[in-house]
Amino acid sequence: MAEPLRVALLGCGVVGTEVAQRLTTHAEAYAERIGARLELTGIAVRDTDRTRAGIDPALITDDAEGLVGRADIVVELMGGIEPARSLILKAISHGASVVTANKALLAEHGADLLAAAVQAGVRLEYEAAVAGAIPIVRPVGESLAGDKVQRILGIVNGTTNYVLDKMDSEGWEFDDAVKKAQELGYAEADPTADVGGHDAAAKAAILANLAFHTPVSLSDVYVEGITAVTAADVARAKAEGYAVKLLAICERLEQADGSDGVSARVYPALVPHEHPLASVHGAFNAVFVESEAAGELMFYGQGAGGAPTSSAVLGDIISVARRRVLGGRGQSEPSNGALPLLPxxxxxxxxxxxxxxxxxxxxxxxxxxxxxxxxxxxxxxxxxxxxxxxxxxxxxxxxxxxxxxxxxxxxxxxxxxxxxxxxxxxxxxxxxxxxxxxx
Amino acid sequence: MAEPLRVALLGCGVVGTEVAQRLTTHAEAYAERIGARLELTGIAVRDTDRTRAGIDPALITDDAEGLVGRADIVVELMGGIEPARSLILKAISHGASVVTANKALLAEHGADLLAAAVQAGVRLEYEAAVAGAIPIVRPVGESLAGDKVQRILGIVNGTTNYVLDKMDSEGWEFDDAVKKAQELGYAEADPTADVGGHDAAAKAAILANLAFHTPVSLSDVYVEGITAVTAADVARAKAEGYAVKLLAICERLEQADGSDGVSARVYPALVPHEHPLASVHGAFNAVFVESEAAGELMFYGQGAGGAPTSSAVLGDIISVARRRVLGGRGQSEPSNGALPLLPxxxxxxxxxxxxxxxxxxxxxxxxxxxxxxxxxxxxxxxxxxxxxxxxxxxxxxxxxxxxxxxxxxxxxxxxxxxxxxxxxxxxxxxxxxxxxxxx
Structure with missing residues (x-):
């Protein structure tokens, strides 16, 4: 087994708490899969006084800079632009691998952060930034890297999908559906980022970057939210054979001169009932991809929540850890921690x-x-x-x-x-x- | 740009032809994504006399051994156990990276081949071996590496799904549906491997390996095919609210002593109409994953065919090529070959x-x-x-x-x-x- 890898966690909200807990409870399994132990060296938070269930208080610190300087892997789950951006750049410059779920930061500064990672020869992984638990960053960025993606249609915001789905199935008006979503914890007290389409737009920017190898930032994405959608609109659509869905769309389009261009946009759209996206109900997410060779693909699952998002973050942590242990060409041992087979x-x-x-x-x-x-x-x-x-x-x-x-x-x-x-x-x-x- | 990487192709059937063609037509885009050109140095085939549309005859050779000895990346698309196995082992021992779509070989000798790759410090990728174009090997093996997979239910054989779907939607008897599938090219002249469940069993073995980090080979998988399923069975199931689907199932189960074991099995099963797998029609594939943190995920797309399978193979080729160019920790440049943004x-x-x-x-x-x-x-x-x-x-x-x-x-x-x-x-x-x- 190789030397332990020092993991620094920045932020300890819903996702951070799940990640910290699983790093402890699944430590043995992770060590077997990586070939080295992951050692959680600290969790940087703003409010050091608050107690966090299941988290060793000795790990909590307000010295994020110091923590980053001593880490092999930095996991940024604080959200927002600063200080997240500066801390990630510092981690990269120290040669640490970085895992982040920060869609707002990636949509605004993703190209710069990736360029810094390329320059430093380190990995920056962000599977959790789009569609939570659903593996989509790796499939689009790696599995489809040899294909030519034509279009991505994504239901990437669970709050708005819940709202539109209830307007469809129950006939509720927009305001009532939002209120219900807030009661259930699907929507924030201020739901603007969700219902205004801005959260989906950040994800559209990230997907467009991945699919088209083209720098697309949040301000490049055309955005219409769902605030103007009425119960009458949804009922009319239903009668005509459509579901109304807020879609994040990234599309390769031929321009007048025959060359390709990229469109990234978010708006509520009518989706035919027979399309797989029309069957995505409640707060679930799904990403539908059309590409030249693969044809139609769809990825479906939970797009938010502490546990689902932690799954994506932990997958990224293990991925970067394996690369540090094995080097670029290496394969990890497939059968560590094998279980007995049951007839x-x-x-x-x-x-x-x-x-x-x-x-x-x-x-x-x-x-x-x-x-x-x-x-x-x-x-x-x-x-x-x-x-x-x-x-x-x-x-x-x-x-x-x-x-x-x-x-x-x-x-x-x-x-x-x-x-x-x-x-x-x-x-x-x-x-x-x-x-x-x-x- | 780094030195070109020499790619050897073993086999030139439906998938091999697609791969060879795309390596030529997309050469510029691939070079930008990798940071090095891919140079197709030769295609080893048994019948060197046959002409292959769109393939330079100068590339065709019957000297597979020689080709493998001079390659950085070996792409095995010949199928069957031998000589595929020996050639892959030879490639690994030469330090080449290997990409294969050979499910039969992986299901029987996967653990040995992976162990050889680990030993030699090279990559062996096989995204195309399960569910064709659908990214599933990478999501289960990497994205979910930090999660605890509980169960995988997969529709991983398009032929049998087409047959069962037609028995359901058209009321056809099994024999008639198989005949139609043969006419459409979905089923082989001898459909035994498909309808007997053996093809699905090979994929179940591979998925169980990935999901449970446990060596599972084809002979460990319990198999029942669909030959005994009648139109009356399907009609009765439909009336009761179920679709009949041939499922590849990999499951983590608690044993009597409280420890976990793994079951891998294939049989036709009743799936409730409201389950996402029940809506997978025709020759499409889908893999439904339940895991501790991520919850329910589904991956959907085309499971077979030259173009879809080539998408997965090419993704693997680019992935191993990037690793050779960038080293283990490196990130690839995100914005090579950027396209203009369209308002x-x-x-x-x-x-x-x-x-x-x-x-x-x-x-x-x-x-x-x-x-x-x-x-x-x-x-x-x-x-x-x-x-x-x-x-x-x-x-x-x-x-x-x-x-x-x-x-x-x-x-x-x-x-x-x-x-x-x-x-x-x-x-x-x-x-x-x-x-x-x-x-």
Missing amino acids: IDQIRTRYHITLDVVDRPGVLSKVTEVFASHGVSIETVRQKLAPVDGAGNDGAERAELIIATHLGAESALAATVKSLEKLDVVNAVASTLRVEGLQ | IDQIRTRYHITLDVVDRPGVLSKVTEVFASHGVSIETVRQKLAPVDGAGNDGAERAELIIATHLGAESALAATVKSLEKLDVVNAVASTLRVEGLQ
Whole structure:
């Protein structure tokens, strides 16, 4: 194992607290994945007096500069332009790797910060700055680096998507939907940055930079928010087959002279119901990408919140840490911390079993007794009295039983099916299918 | 610019041809993104006599070994276990970076190949091996490296998804759907690997490796294919609120002693209609990930085909090339090959305009004349004769016109709205919304 890497955390709000906690609770797993331990050397905050649940008070400091000067990896989660910008530049000049979730800073000064990182030969990662937990910076910047991105349509602000979605599904007016979003903690007390489209515009600027290798800053993005959208607009759109969504759009467009240009813009738009973005509900985010070779791609998930955003930040921390340990060409060991493999009979699942049974009294009781004897709990039984397909010509009446089980041991479920096959009242087990994706 | 990097291509099928062509046509853009030119030094094939459209015959060779020995980056697209495995090991031992799309090889020998890469300090990338164009290897392996993946449910075989989707939407029997898939080129003449679930199982093994840092090989994966699924099964599932999908499942499960184990399995399963995977139609792929911090994520796109798969391969080539040029900590220049920024009035879009107009003959003619005078083409006009909301109490009859335009210049559309506002028969422009996401 290599020398420990010193991690400095700047800021300890909702995301910072999650990151600090996971650095402690998952320390062993991270060390295995990196090949070195991550040592959280301190957390710089403005208010050093406040206690933070689960955070060692000895880590808290107000000396951000000093912390940065002694770090291998600087994680900036304070937000705002200054002092975040100066501290990141200081970290870069010290040769530290930087991870940030600061979309406002990146949208305004991203090109300069990246140029400084290039100059110093260090990494600046910012997966969490766009669409929270959804991996989008790495897919667009790396996975699609050999493709030609034509267009990105993103639902990248959860607050406005919640508001528009409720106006659509419940018929609420804008003000009522915003109030509800505030009650649920989806919207700030001052929701201007969200409903005015400025938060989405910052993300549009970052995506345009990534997708088109072109410096685009916040002031280059055309912005219309959703404050003028009425319940009547949303209802009319719905009747015509559209959902109203606030979209961050980055597009490669051919100009009059045949050369390409880039447009970055944010506005509420009508999206056809059959488009995958129309099905993105509540506070979820999704980014739809159209590119020359890959065609249509969509990335979907939670765009905000402490835990989801911390996932992206921690992924970046591990990525830069691995690069420091392994060097540029190196591959990390795939099998550190391996888990035992479980055969199919050790998992738990649900079955839907369709039985072709004889239609006479007492059949259901015999069948359910088999489930009980294997300890399998039944959720629903539906009986169809009409003769099942393929019923023989022996004249006997048949029925179909569809039995849905609760979650149970696969071995017990499989044994149940075996026993059912032997039951005299069962003509055949017509179908056995497992159920996945239930909450 | 650094020294050119020598790229050797092994195999020249559908994907290989696309990759070779794009390496030529996009050479300038790639050089800007990497900081070095990619020089395609040769393409090793078995049949050197066949001509390949768009490929320089001078590049074709049957000397794969020789080609590998002189390469910085080896791109293996030949498929199968041997000689692919030996050639990749040879490339690794020469210090070359390797890119492969060979899921069968990775599922069987992935752990050994990765261990060899770790040992040699080189990269082995394989984004194209799972779900074609969809970035999933990098998101799971890197973006989620700081998270704890609980479960992955993947629709990772386009052939079987097409078959099951048609059984669902058209009521076709399995055999008919397979025949249709073969006619459309979605299924092989021998569809066994797809419908038997073996292709999906290879991808499940690779995903389990990535998500759980645990060596899982093809033989560890429990497999049931879709050959036993009948039209009656699918119809019954549909009536009960489920879609039948062939799922590749990788899951972290708690064992009896409280420690975690890993299950990797493939079978047709019932997925509730409200689950995002149920809406994945045709030959599309999607991977749904549940993880501790990030929550639910989904990645959606084309899982096969020459162009989509080449996108993933080329992304990997650029990624390993950048690492060779920049070293481990380095950041690549973000703004090489920058494009001009286009202001909003230079884009093209569609408008839906809702007008509150006076209800008398000739109004429609006056309104449409305004569109014509700005060169804006109308797609549909709908008139609602009922008084619009908020109609005044001046006694005059009002109507609502909803006008959808064709794609037009934003400047002309905006000017049209301005002119409409001044028109005497227009009481108000009630709403102007752009349309996005139309095909």
